[in-house]
Amino acid sequence: MGASFINIFLVFLKIGCLLLGGGYVIVPLLQSELVDKRGWITKEELIDFYALGQCVPGLIAANTAIFIGYKLRGKTGALVTLLGLTIPPFLTIILLASILTELAKSTIMNNIFWGVNIAIIILIFLTVKEVWNTSIVDKFTLFVFILMFILSIIGVSPALLIIFAAVLGIVWKKRKEGRR
Amino acid sequence: MKLYFFLYFEFFKIGLFSLGGGYATLPFLYHMSEQYHWFSPVELTQMLAISSITPGPVGLNVATYAGFKTAGIIGSILATSAIMMPSYFMVVMISKMLKKFRNNFFVESALYALRPATAAMIGAVSIRLFKDCTIRSMALNSFSFAKITSFLDIKAIVLIICLFIFSFYYKRDPLIFLLIGAAAGIIMHIL
Incomplete structure (x- = not known):
């Protein structure tokens, strides 16, 4: 179909x-x-x-x-x-x-x-x-999962979490690239 | 005519400003009930109960219902399309940009962290719903094992366990789970 x-x-x-x-x-x-x-x-x-x-x-x-x-x-x-x-x-x-x-x-x-x-x-x-x-592929993504899970449970707004996660991802990848 | 305009305008505002979905629309709706008297705060509470037994997100249900109550079919169409309109244009705009920047470093790395974050948020939702379904009141200060059945919904826990075991054998269609849930809801309350 x-x-x-x-x-x-x-x-x-x-x-x-x-x-x-x-x-x-x-x-x-x-x-x-x-x-x-x-x-x-x-x-x-x-x-x-x-x-x-x-x-x-x-x-x-x-x-x-x-x-x-x-x-x-x-x-x-x-x-x-x-x-x-x-x-x-x-x-x-x-x-x-x-x-x-x-x-x-x-x-x-x-x-x-x-x-x-x-x-x-x-x-x-x-x-x-x-x-x-598909989403937890390495240690960093596992860390993000646990952190966001806890923040989510204690009631932090989803919109904030999303922005936070995006920034974390960019910072992490940038550092990794810088090391190479 | 003026009513139509205000209906559209107010629900458009909700669509534009409520970030975080679901219950993020509630403060806007309470404010609306005070300002326009299209519905009372009590009616709003009733609408929440209604949207828990009809399909669709709360915001959409309330828009349709409030529009219908204040200005009939036209009102409901106006309010519903108003709450959806900002989403449509913003998402289409972002999609266009994504198409261009899909392989951009920043988009890639943001999504790399957004996936586990989203999985975590979905997981947290299931925990919260689980708590809402199984715990009747938070009488933890008077906790004792004799009383455990008075604030734990044992039937709910039994049903959750049954459905969980069922999910090992069958996972294709969510509809089946919803139907089993509905049937169990009737049967377990007769017993």
Whole structure:
């Protein structure tokens, strides 16, 4: 299945439907749909786009989708992924607007999403395992992982961490080059 | 007409200035509720509950809902496209530059460190969500083993372990995990 506009749109429509419990689950979804099943992007590209998506203001899931859309088919591709991702959440809210407050209170819905949120934890955890090999390649990257993990746990803003990591990477590589 | 303009303008501002995603949009939304009375702070809290049972990031859900409530379908389309518009243009611009500078020394070295950093941040998110799901209240000062079940959600831990074991055998489609989670959510609360 090639990356034609209609195919891209349909895949992101599916991802838009499954984007439950906030935006985090976008990474496992993209990994499965784009990397594993279709090979449209590589694991490295996915993690790069997600990293870059956090540097840009706005919703991270959307930013990541736009990056991928642009990579696949340029400006129009970016618009197509954005539309695909946005339409399902948009329609859900519009169509259910009148009953949403009731739904949010219902026991059965809360039970369902209790389970869904737990599934999301596992999916996100599996993603880390997936991207481990492509991102932790030497001692320096292991160090960055541990440092950023701790800073992230204690609640430092993702935007700050991203900038910090980028600077660390540049400084480290510069020093290494200087030594040669 | 004026309402449309302000709706668009305010959500455009969120799209432009909220860095860090997800809950970074919240302060903006609270401010908006005070300034424009499109929705009350209480309604905003309800919207957060709503976005936890509908697909999509919180910011997007609130934009659609607030737009719809204040100005119907047109309002929702305006607010939703407004919050996405800055992302679209900025990402396209950065992508263009990346294409040129993909093999640039600075871009290469930044990404070299950004990959483990991103993996770490995703890992930290899973830890935080795990904590949110399993620990009911942080009553650590009154900690005792007899009480452990009163603040640990044992069912959640059981489900996590089951899904984790399942993941050794099956990892192809996240949809399956979400469906199992949904089914388990119903079944485990009947038991």
